[in-house]
Amino acid sequence: MLKGSLVALITPMDVKGDVDYNSLSRLIDFHIKEGTDALVVLGTTGESATFSQQEHVDVARFVVEKAAKRIPIIAGNGANCTRKAVALTQALSELDLAAMLSVTPYYNKPSPKGLIAHHRAVSQSTTIPQILYNVPSRTGVDMRPETVAELAQIPQIIGCKEATGDILRVKTLRQLCGDDFLLFSGDDETAKDFMLLGGDGVISVVNNVVPRLFKEMCNAALRQDKNMAEELNQMLKPLAQDLFIEANPIPVKWAAHTMGLIENGTLRLPLTQLSEVYRDRVTQALKHAKTKAVV
Numbered sequence: 001m002l003k004g005s006l007v008a009l010i011t012p013m014d015v016k017g018d019v020d021y022n023s024l025s026r027l028i029d030f031h032i033k034e035g036t037d038a039l040v041v042l043g044t045t046g047e048s049a050t051f052s053q054q055e056h057v058d059v060a061r062f063v064v065e066k067a068a069k070r071i072p073i074i075a076g077n078g079a080n081c082t083r084k085a086v087a088l089t090q091a092l093s094e095l096d097l098a099a100m101l102s103v104t105p106y107y108n109k110p111s112p113k114g115l116i117a118h119h120r121a122v123s124q125s126t127t128i129p130q131i132l133y134n135v136p137s138r139t140g141v142d143m144r145p146e147t148v149a150e151l152a153q154i155p156q157i158i159g160c161k162e163a164t165g166d167i168l169r170v171k172t173l174r175q176l177c178g179d180d181f182l183l184f185s186g187d188d189e190t191a192k193d194f195m196l197l198g199g200d201g202v203i204s205v206v207n208n209v210v211p212r213l214f215k216e217m218c219n220a221a222l223r224q225d226k227n228m229a230e231e232l233n234q235m236l237k238p239l240a241q242d243l244f245i246e247a248n249p250i251p252v253k254w255a256a257h258t259m260g261l262i263e264n265g266t267l268r269l270p271l272t273q274l275s276e277v278y279r280d281r282v283t284q285a286l287k288h289a290k291t292k293a294v295v
Contacts (some may be wrong), residue, residue, distance in 0.1 A: 002201070004219065005214050007040060012024050017269075023263050024066075035215045039074070040101055041060060043101055074097065077102055100128055102123070119154075123154050129157075132151060135163040136163075158182055160181070188240035191218075206243060209286065235288065250272070
C-alpha cells in the first residue's frame with residue numbers, strides 16, 4: 001500500500017495562524033482525485049514543530065476522518081525529546097493511521113546509540129508501523145545506513161524516508177535492510193533516480209502542487225521506464241529546485257495559494273511569507289510543469 005507518490009502535505013492556516021480546516025478538507029479531496037498514493041501529514045512541510053500535541057492530534061484526526069479510508073494516512077510523530085515523542089505517538093495511536101513518520105531527534109545531535117534507543121522507545125510504544133525519517137539538513141544529525149539497518153530489525157519499523165539526496169545510499173540500505181524494508185526518497189530533486197535505483201517511492205513537497213504529473217513520473221520510475229521518467233522529471237525539475245529557494249514550506253505554501261488550492265499562504269512564525277524577489281521564479285517553475293491552475 002505505501003508505495004509510489006506520497007505527498008508531504010502542507011497545513012493550511014488562516015491569517016491568524018490557526019488551522020484552516022476548510023482548505024485542508026479541499027486538499028484531501030484534491031489529492032484523492034489526482035491519484036496521490038498516500039498523505040503524509042504533520043511532517044516538516046506540515047510545520048509540525050510549531051504545533052502543540054493537542055493541535056497535532058486534532059489535525060491528524062480530522063485528516064483521517066475526512067479521508068474516510070479513501071487513501072492511506074501517515075502522521076508525523078517526531079520530537080527532539082524521547083518522552084514527548086512517545087507521548088505524541090501514544091496519542092496518535094488512537095487513530096486509524098497506516099503508519100507514522102518518526103524523524104531523528106533534532107538539535108540534540110545524538111550518537112547512533114542514542115538514535116537507536118530513541119527510535120526503539122518510540123516504536124515500542126505503539127502497534128502502528130513506524131517509518132524512520134533521516135533529514136540531517138534539518139536535524140543536525142545523519143542516521144547512517146548501519147544505524148537504519150539495526151533499527152530495521154525491530155518489527156514495528158517498516159521503512160525509512162531518506163532525505164540526504166545521496167542516491168548511492170539506496171543500494172546500501174537495500175542490501176543492509178532487505179527487500180521488504182520500504183525506502184522513500186525525501187528529496188524531490190533526486191527522487192526519480194532514487195526510485196530507478198530500487199527505492200519504493202517518494203514523500204514529496206512538489207507533489208503538493210502537481211500531484212497527477214508527479215504520480216506519472218513516479219509510476220514510470222517504479223516500472224523502470226527510464227525514458228518516460230526522465231521526460232516527466234524534466235517538467236518537474238524547476239519546481240524541485242525553486243520550491244526550496246527559501247526554507248520549506250515557504251515557497252510551496254505560496255505556490256498553493258497562488259493556484260487557489262488554499263485560502264492564503266500563512267505560515268507560523270518564525271517562518272514568514274515568500275520574499276517578493278522569488279515569486280516570479282516560482283510562478284515560472286509552475287508554468288514549466290504545465291500547471292493549468294496557474295494564471
